[in-house]
Amino acid sequence: MSQDLQIYFNPNCSKCRSALEILDAENAPFEVVRYLDHPLSRNQLETVLNNLSDPIADLVRKDSRFSELGLDTADFDTRDSVVNLLLKHPELMQRPLIHKNGKWSIARSPEKILEILRA
Numbered sequence: 001m002s003q004d005l006q007i008y009f010n011p012n013c014s015k016c017r018s019a020l021e022i023l024d025a026e027n028a029p030f031e032v033v034r035y036l037d038h039p040l041s042r043n044q045l046e047t048v049l050n051n052l053s054d055p056i057a058d059l060v061r062k063d064s065r066f067s068e069l070g071l072d073t074a075d076f077d078t079r080d081s082v083v084n085l086l087l088k089h090p091e092l093m094q095r096p097l098i099h100k101n102g103k104w105s106i107a108r109s110p111e112k113i114l115e116i117l118r119a
Contacts, residue, residue, distance in 0.1 A: 005030040005117075007107075008097035015108050019096040022113045035097075039090040045083045048097070053105045056082055061092050 007023065009016045009032050023030050049056055057077045069089065076082055086093050098107045098116050107113045
């Protein structure tokens with residue numbers, strides 16, 4: 001990876017687009033990773049979970065797609081269940097996901113993005 005900061009990005013996501021605006025406004029050098037075009041491997045997902053600053057279960061979006069698939073939130077609270085789900089359905093990965101200096105964070109709020117930048 002060419003930058004110390006990567007944002008795992010879905011262009012259809014308003015939170016992702018807002019995160020890019022904040023990163024640009026802060027003049028932070030970053031790399032955009034379109035994770036739906038290049039889904040994370042099992043090893044990459046395990047690395048994310050090993051270094052995630054948020055609870056493991058939070059990496060899974062519990063949205064309308066989750067409901068369409070007939071999934072139950074109680075079934076996705078362990079690392080193996082989260083990894084297996086995201087390998088099969090990468091669209092269910094919470095976003096934006098930011099990687100900085102070996103740490104991973106779910107950065108849905110502007111405050112969280114600024115906290116990550118200043119850490």
